[in-house]
Amino acid sequence: MVMKKTLSAVALSAICIAAATTSAVSHAASNAPSFDNAGISYVNLDTSGGSASGFAIDFESSALANNWLISVDYLYASDDLTVNNINVDFEASNLYANLGYKFYANDSFTAYASGGVTWVDSQASSSALSVNDDDTGWNLQLGVRSKLTELFEIDANVRHVDVFDTSDQELSLTARYYLTANASLGLNYTFADSDSSYFGLGGSYHF
Secondary structure, eight states, X not given: OHHHHHHHHHXXXXXXXXXXXXXXXXHHHHTSOOXXXXXXXXXXXXXXXXXXXXXXXXXXXXXXXXXXXXXXXXXXXXXXXXXXXXXXXXXXXXXXXXXXXXXXXXXXXXXXXXXXXXXXXXXXXXXXXXXXXXXXXXXXXXXXXXXXXXXXXXXXXXXXXXXXXXXXXXXXXXEEEEEETTEEEEEEEEEEETTEEEEEEEEXXXX
């Protein structure tokens, strides 16, 4: 009888420990920052020559093995400008396609680095003239991402961009609020240089 009671107590303790461990792992996983998402946002671009509005599309996946990840970011903005009483249609596109690595991570914080291809295209046209300028270069990015709570996540990164035979650094800050485990609203601000910056407001699906 004593042996049966002891075995029952051990079994009950094992079940409790297993349940607590499962709960802790689940809680830790829910607090890990997301690197598997796709999103779209409204973008407003400010430059020394004026402002333009458009959209941004971003995709991230950490499905690659051993902490590797891929990311694609695309931005498009356009506006109708008046220069010396001449109407000018302005369009700008920017694409980053990167391979990255999460080199440090704990339950709620991740530091990462990535690098890849940069493509920039800008067009300006009027009734008398059309100008198109595009180039392909490279970029390197270093960032940190943290899930401060189960509902709130922030990302801060700096990106070195080399294109059009010049180099610049972009500073970017993004905050996300999770409506559900798979859906979030995000606000982003990016300082490109002293002449240009932009902010974005949108939503993401996390898979």
